[in-house]
Amino acid sequence: MYQLIVNESSGNGRGRKVWRQIQQILEQQAIPYQMESTQYRGHATALAQSISTRPDIKAVVAIGGDGTVHEVGNGLVGTGKPLGYIQAGSGNDFAKAQQIPTDPFEAFNRVLRHQVRRIDTAKLHERFLIGFSGIGFDGMVAETVNRSSLKRWFGKLAYLYAAFYTWTRYRPVQATLTIDGTTRSYSDLWMVAITNIPNYGGGMLICPEADDEDGSLDICCVSQMSHSSFLKILPSVFKGNHVQHPAVTLTRGHTITITSDLPLTVHADGEVIGQTPLSIQVQPRSLAIL
Numbered sequence: 001m002y003q004l005i006v007n008e009s010s011g012n013g014r015g016r017k018v019w020r021q022i023q024q025i026l027e028q029q030a031i032p033y034q035m036e037s038t039q040y041r042g043h044a045t046a047l048a049q050s051i052s053t054r055p056d057i058k059a060v061v062a063i064g065g066d067g068t069v070h071e072v073g074n075g076l077v078g079t080g081k082p083l084g085y086i087q088a089g090s091g092n093d094f095a096k097a098q099q100i101p102t103d104p105f106e107a108f109n110r111v112l113r114h115q116v117r118r119i120d121t122a123k124l125h126e127r128f129l130i131g132f133s134g135i136g137f138d139g140m141v142a143e144t145v146n147r148s149s150l151k152r153w154f155g156k157l158a159y160l161y162a163a164f165y166t167w168t169r170y171r172p173v174q175a176t177l178t179i180d181g182t183t184r185s186y187s188d189l190w191m192v193a194i195t196n197i198p199n200y201g202g203g204m205l206i207c208p209e210a211d212d213e214d215g216s217l218d219i220c221c222v223s224q225m226s227h228s229s230f231l232k233i234l235p236s237v238f239k240g241n242h243v244q245h246p247a248v249t250l251t252r253g254h255t256i257t258i259t260s261d262l263p264l265t266v267h268a269d270g271e272v273i274g275q276t277p278l279s280i281q282v283q284p285r286s287l288a289i290l
């Protein structure tokens, strides 16, 4: 039996449409399933946790955006129960990275093929990041997008709009990063992205070499850059060309701590989850996905 967890409001109502399409296939092919629609923030994690030990559930299939993947994934990390995913959000970065077809029928066929792969996640603030996280400028962009109705009007362009809005307000801070025991201080830190997958923010290649099976996290740190330079390199992130800029540092690590003189907003998979100080530990191959 398949357990479906659907965020019907994701992607401005796309979640509901996609669910209706999938429901038809389930009924036509007489595939046993049960479906729960999420009612509030965090509900998908509670639902996934509650069925994660049930042997009759073959896989948990999330329908929604990256926030839904984050929540369902958080309920499944460490359980071995596979996560299937059908995208219905606005950013859909997890789907892009996993090459999950945009067509719901094709995505569901992939679920039915049941080819399980184990990917890395990372623990932070009593949660797990499934694909990507961001601290500082990034966190503020996620906060702006989530607080407003930007996604409703602009879809994935909401991230670009929010990035520009944040750029006009953000002031770099003093921060210290410790990666696997090596500490470095920054006098003006813009942002740190810590990822398992190359893309985020609707397709920006922030850590182009990130690999979700290598047992480590990719870290992109931007510091000591003027406001005008930061704005100039933003478009180059879509092709991953920002990595050539001297103010951009790419590293890999397993355990990362970040402290800062002013609290920085932290997001995981686009969901704002807290502020610095922050500690992140990779959890190698801890989530089964289809």
Ligand SMILES: Nc1ncnc2c1ncn2[C@@H]1O[C@H](COP(=O)(O)OP(=O)(O)OP(=O)(O)O)[C@@H](O)[C@H]1O
Residues within 6 Å of the ligand: 007, 008, 009, 010, 011, 012, 038, 039, 040, 041, 042, 043, 064, 065, 066, 067, 068, 069, 071, 088, 089, 090, 091, 092, 093, 151, 270, 271
């Ligand atoms: N019934 C609900 N009412 C309000 N919010 C909900 C409900 N169900 C889930 N949520 C919340 O909606 C948020 C956004 O969900 P999700 O990321 O899946 O969609 P999206 O924002 O449209 O897509 P993307 O993240 O790809 O841009 C999540 O924080 C989730 O907790």
